[in-house]
Amino acid sequence: MEIYGEHLGDQICKIPILHNGLDDYRIWFHNPLGLYSTNSAYSWLSLKHVGFGPHQFLWRLTWKLQTLPKIKIFCWHLGHDILPTYKKIFGIRRDINSTCPRYGIEKETLLHVMKNCPKAWAVLVYGGFNNNLIEGSYYRCVDWIEDMARTLDKKAFSDFITEEAKVTWERAATLSQDFRIFNLFEKPMLPKLVVEKVWKKPGQGVxxxxxxxxxxxxxxxxxxxxxxxxxxxxxxxxxxxxxxxxxxxxxxxxxxxxxxxxxxxxxxxxxxxxxxxxxxxxxxxxxxxxxxxxxxxxxxxxxxxxxxxxxxxxxxxxxxxxxxxxxxxxxxxxxxxxxxxxxxxxxxxxxxxxxxx
The missing domain is CATH 3.30.420.10 (Ribonuclease H-like superfamily/Ribonuclease H)
Incomplete structure (x- = not known):
């Protein structure tokens, strides 16, 4: 019981013992073939340490999508709320207004950009999405995305994520203009450290x-x-x-x-x-x-x-x-x-x- 736990130990004790049955042998449960490998052991230890998390359905579905790898990575960014919204930028630069530039009332969070903004709302309604997904109340964007994944089939979910990736890319391009980041026509707000990469002349007489x-x-x-x-x-x-x-x-x-x-x-x-x-x-x-x-x-x-x-x-x-x-x-x-x-x-x-x- 101390090794396997109460539930698993109880199941082991209920296994019938047959005198003329097959000999006992060990199998590795975490390998489909039952064979132990160092790689599978490390995978098992990692999952045991990190855990699948509350959104394992979303992550499993995401990595199985038949789409470009960068779209899958975008979905991962979407689920972990690490996309460039004004609310995120406000956490770095306090002189930036964190409200939505289109709506002007609510703060521009990721959930607001994808769902609550009137323009995003109109697009979702026009696309024929389920009213429960549109009108439902969510605290985090990843919860809404997971409910979306459970409702839509794989093809529809893949199309949805791809379209959202295009919208976010256009948003990032707009931010590039707004903040003049890597904009060759404007003076950058976050200047890069200039390193002089030329041959330097020696001193007089040297x-x-x-x-x-x-x-x-x-x-x-x-x-x-x-x-x-x-x-x-x-x-x-x-x-x-x-x-x-x-x-x-x-x-x-x-x-x-x-x-x-x-x-x-x-x-x-x-x-x-x-x-x-x-x-x-x-x-x-x-x-x-x-x-x-x-x-x-x-x-x-x-x-x-x-x-x-x-x-x-x-x-x-x-x-x-x-x-x-x-x-x-x-x-x-x-x-x-x-x-x-x-x-x-x-x-x-x-x-x-x-x-x-």
Whole structure:
């Protein structure tokens, strides 16, 4: 009784025992074939924890409808009252009027939009819906929808939900105009955080070197380009090596090539920029790192002693296009090349765009 409960335990005790009957065996009730599976056990535990809820008929009918998945999801939103009505928006922004813009007396709740609004009422009457469904008093919209599902057949209920989805989509489009959300012709009321996604010029007298790497089979290529505070190209290097290493080690090799290139040009103030966030974090780390990568970084940092000022910064990949293109250029041409101001024409548009911005 303690395991199965009073009702189920009583039913078990009433099972007749036959001496010549079949041998007892265990079956898993929650699987139609009677076989236990981990998946069915998790499903059973989830249902036991969450429960079917008071509207299980509506949910079962909804997921069995022969309609688009987005219509089923809309019905789920409808049942959980998470559609954009003025009453919902008023809970977020107190300066918004929560009354129905068409009727002007009652608050625009989901039940009001779907049933109680005079315009919605007229549509339901014209559609020939049951008077009990139209005139009945409901506290929540989901209760009305479930009664609607019990009264209509599957095809009629599917058509009803599809039509309501169209109405709600038109309502959302109206809200987009009212609140200027994602409206390109109006200033947004909820401004998006603007992130500047352009290559940034270095300070006066500083040379910025962007570097990057890419891999193609067992080969890796690197590219670096150096520019001054006006965005003019001072030089660069692109090359290919027969190495098959992880991304951080490849970026580290590109950094070493960048330092070597800067040393040949006698530049003193440098800013190294990469889109590899892990490498930049390693380079800016102040604590001792006893890993293999940390030891190699310490060796490379010693090469910076001849320079007076050095910094390492991270940039978005879209801000490192020149170095990225040089990597691909080196792979295609299978060569290693240094250049000064006569950089490859393939990166001219990128350099010009970065300089203008």
């Amino acid at each position: 040379v910025k070197i962007n570097f990057n790497t890419t891999a193609n089979g067992r080969k890796m290529s690197f590219g670096l380009v150096a520019r001054d505070h006006d965005g003019f190209v001072l030089g660069g290097r692109a090359g290919v090596m027969d190495k098959n290493v992880q991304a951080e080690w490849a970026e580290l090799h590109a950094l070493e090539e960048s330092i070597s290139f800067a040393w040949t040009k006698n530049w003193l103030k440098l800013e190294f920029e990469s889109d590899c966030v892990s490498l930049v974090n390693w380079l800016n780390r102040t604590k001792a790192d006893f890993s293999t990568m940390g030891h190699r970084i310490q060796e490379i940092l010693k090469l910076l002693d001849p320079f007076s000022n050095v910094s390492f910064v991270w940039a978005l990949r879209c801000c490192n296009k020149a170095a990225d293109y040089l990597c691909n250029w080196a792979i295609v041409n299978n060569c290693t090349k240094d250049f000064n101001m006569d950089y490859p024409l393939e990166i001219h548009d990128i350099i010009l765009r970065d300089a203008i911005n």
